[in-house]
Amino acid sequence: MSPPVPETDSPIDPNEVRPPSPDMPVRRLGLDDLPDCMLLAQDRDWSREEHKWRLLFDVGEVYGIDDPAGGLAGTVVSTRYGTGVAGIGMMLVARRHERQGLGRRLMTHALERSGTASVWLTATEYGRPLYERLGFRAIGHSSAYTGPFRARPSDPARPVSRPMTAADLPAVLALDAEACGVPRTELVTRLPAFCTSMRVVDGPSGITAYGGAWRNESVTVLGPLIAGEGETAAALLSDLAAEAEGPLRVDVEHRWPALIDWAVDHGLTRAFTTTVMIQGADLPGDRDRLFLPVTVALG
Ligand SMILES: CC(C)(COP(=O)(O)OP(=O)(O)OC[C@H]1O[C@@H](n2cnc3c(N)ncnc32)[C@H](O)[C@@H]1OP(=O)(O)O)[C@@H](O)C(=O)NCCC(=O)NCCS
Structure with missing residues (x-):
């Protein structure tokens, strides 16, 4: 055999x-x-x-x-x-x-x-259990709002902001570093080329807010956005949205109900929610001025 x-x-x-x-x-x-x-x-x-x-x-x-x-x-x-x-x-x-x-x-x-000292991320339901095991803790939630933008009669009649110029970069870098508590020089320096529009708000002694919008395939993403308070943040969002092409996406942390109201009032709907998590030390800077990330992949 x-x-x-x-x-x-x-x-x-x-x-x-x-x-x-x-x-x-x-x-x-x-x-x-x-x-x-x-x-x-x-x-x-x-x-x-x-x-x-x-x-x-x-x-x-x-x-x-x-x-x-x-x-x-x-x-x-x-x-x-x-x-x-x-x-x-x-x-x-x-x-x-x-x-x-x-x-x-x-x-x-x-x-x-x-x-x-700290690591920041936003976790989907798939990732969260794994990140918890690796020592991350939840500090909030963020929701993506998407859809076509509908201007409102209550929107400011005139823009509160103006287009950012190359001369504004040092002031924008300084504002960003104060809000984030860390230098994001490489990222912020690349934003004017990456974004389709960047706008700044002038105050009596310099720039008090800045924001950007960028194309992600067929969608325009609004972010980053740093401002002194919520009213200016919402007005700057309206300025950015008014000149954006196609449907919008904005990733709003739930600690900003005024921005969620802005998104819903302007026709956007909630697409999904993630958990904002950090590992290590509490985040530095003045996070009360950090309204929107560039993208949730970067903070
Ligand atoms: C989130 C994601 C990256 C996890 O990747 P993964 O390779 O499956 O992760 P791991 O295998 O290391 O761990 C996942 C789970 O499998 C378990 N696991 C690991 N090895 C295993 C094995 N051999 N047998 C059975 N289970 C196992 C882990 O304990 C963990 O369990 P938990 O979720 O209860 O904590 C993946 O699911 C993914 O890409 N999801 C879609 C995109 C996404 O949501 N990304 C996260 C963005 S924040």
Whole structure:
């Protein structure tokens, strides 16, 4: 009788999912990996968001784990603002590799390299339990409001703001650093090229508020927005929205009910809610002036 054919001789099934082994390294990604980042986002039903990814590659550190079958199995982006705060975003693990510890490995890697006093992120329901296990605590909630903008008769008849110019950059950098408590020089310096519009509000002794709007595929995202108080913040939002193209998106923390009212009154509806979480020290700066992030991936 002939011996049984060893199993190793059976042909390899091309559809077999081979998980990245635990020693497959987390590596720093570069712009060459951008197409795979966008494919991974699509795998989790997120948009491709090329413009945003390019900014993240510019100002942040993008990490990933390769999929043995090709492409990426997971990504995370850490953006450091000095030694004070890091923002973490774009935590993504391909569906076929989820719940095997890749998310934890990616986040642990990013945290080990951040070295900042605090780390900030907004967590989806998928990510929150994992982040809690890694020592993050919830400090609030943020909701994305989206939809076509409808101007209101009650909107200010004239803009409260004017377009930002290159000469305004030092004052905008100073205002941003005061509100955030950390220098975000690299990020803020890139905003005029990244945004479709940036506007500032002048006070008696200089600029008191600034805001931006940028295109994310077919949507215009409103943010960042730093202002002295809620009324100016809402008026500046109206100015930015009035010149925006297509539907809007605005990510509002629930500690700003006036901005949620602004969004609803102008025709936007709540799309989803995330939990704002931090790890480490309380956030520095004057957060009462920080109304909107650039994107929830950056803070
Ligand atoms: C959130 C996300 C990145 C997590 O990635 P992941 O690789 O599944 O994460 P992990 O495997 O490290 O941990 C997830 C869970 O699986 C569990 N787990 C890890 N290894 C496991 C294993 N071998 N068997 C069973 N469970 C396992 C973990 O304990 C954890 O459980 P918990 O959620 O109860 O804490 C992923 O679900 C994802 O991409 N979601 C869609 C996009 C998203 O929401 N991103 C987060 C943005 S904040």
